[in-house]
Amino acid sequence: MQKTALEFIVSALIAGAALAAAQAPSAANDGQQQFADLGVCKLVNGLQIADCRLGYRTWGKLNADRSNAVLFPSYFSGTSQSLAGFVAADELIDPAKYFVIAVDAFGDGVSSSPSNSAAQPGPLFPAFTIRDMVSAEYRLATESLGLKRLHAVIGISMGGMQTFEWMVDYPDFMDEAIPIVGSPRLTGYDLLLWRTEEDALRSDPAWKNGHYTQAPALGAVEAVHQMNLTTPANFAREHPPEKFAADYSAYYSKGILPFDANDWLSQLEAMIHHDVTRGGSMEDAEKGVKARVLVVVASQDHMVNPLPAEGFAKAIGARVFVLDSDYGHISFAYESETAGKAVRAFLDGR
Numbered sequence: 001m002q003k004t005a006l007e008f009i010v011s012a013l014i015a016g017a018a019l020a021a022a023q024a025p026s027a028a029n030d031g032q033q034q035f036a037d038l039g040v041c042k043l044v045n046g047l048q049i050a051d052c053r054l055g056y057r058t059w060g061k062l063n064a065d066r067s068n069a070v071l072f073p074s075y076f077s078g079t080s081q082s083l084a085g086f087v088a089a090d091e092l093i094d095p096a097k098y099f100v101i102a103v104d105a106f107g108d109g110v111s112s113s114p115s116n117s118a119a120q121p122g123p124l125f126p127a128f129t130i131r132d133m134v135s136a137e138y139r140l141a142t143e144s145l146g147l148k149r150l151h152a153v154i155g156i157s158m159g160g161m162q163t164f165e166w167m168v169d170y171p172d173f174m175d176e177a178i179p180i181v182g183s184p185r186l187t188g189y190d191l192l193l194w195r196t197e198e199d200a201l202r203s204d205p206a207w208k209n210g211h212y213t214q215a216p217a218l219g220a221v222e223a224v225h226q227m228n229l230t231t232p233a234n235f236a237r238e239h240p241p242e243k244f245a246a247d248y249s250a251y252y253s254k255g256i257l258p259f260d261a262n263d264w265l266s267q268l269e270a271m272i273h274h275d276v277t278r279g280g281s282m283e284d285a286e287k288g289v290k291a292r293v294l295v296v297v298a299s300q301d302h303m304v305n306p307l308p309a310e311g312f313a314k315a316i317g318a319r320v321f322v323l324d325s326d327y328g329h330i331s332f333a334y335e336s337e338t339a340g341k342a343v344r345a346f347l348d349g350r
Helices: 005-023 130-144 158-169 188-203 205-210 219-229 232-238 241-254 261-272 282-287 307-316 328-334 336-347
Strands: 034-042 048-059 069-073 099-103 150-156 174-180 292-298 319-323
Touching: 034 130, 048 130, 069 130, 069 158, 099 130, 130 158, 130 261, 150 158, 150 336, 158 174, 158 261, 158 307, 174 336, 188 205, 188 219, 188 261, 205 261, 219 241, 219 328, 282 307, 292 307, 292 328, 292 336, 307 319, 319 336, 328 336
Parallel strands: 069 099, 069 150, 150 174, 174 292, 292 319
Antiparallel strands: 034 048, 048 099
């Protein structure tokens, strides 16, 4: 079955990381799935997640003064396993230098999600926000891992949104923050995309208002997603007319599978309502940031508009690294050599 461009990238990165890990000494738990049981997670809407769990994976070791921890939350529809390929000496984070904590965000099917909750299954699972994801990650860092500070928070896409939230919610808890193709607040163009995906999901008869017994493929959702993942120029090059029919058919046969539809919707809603100002002013949110910040944006991003991130960076005097390829939102993966070099240098204080 056809893979999407992002799936090819992630597969290649994970394979590379596995090879690197096999060739280098590592900590005992490197890359293994772990869980933190947080009990009840209270949400900003007044509801709560019962039997709240966060999945995570770690690489590397804490140094003597426990000052080298880097938290790495997952992107939309990704997992901590998906992040494994970015943890290597020549990728985003070198585990020989840093204790890397890749976290499964709520709704990814590993951490507490509509698809895996026994007490609040499917549509009964409470709506959560990006801020709720970050609150649980803070509890993971402090309660489960006993950390008093992070060297950095770094995230891609929805992980970048979480990174902006971290800067505002816990300004004293990190030295550095690196949001990659993320945003402090979505633009109308972003909302048009995510609302269209949401409407396509809810209108699919196979979704059955979230009470399905067989996971729906949701082909229209996948088609809309793919249309915005890169750029028109890139899509036209990668999908010439003679192969378009087969590619389009694959979107509808595979759809978003194996990702669960209710999980997809829950993370969509979290992004749609993401706003680090909490209804206040962006200026007040910016003034509270204390971390040293590198903002990575893609100039041709059709999925997460770069303007809010660039504006935030300018306001706080952050460094900006611009990816300018027609791979759009996933330019960071195709330009991993240059992007990785910039991120590694920033993490090292250069």
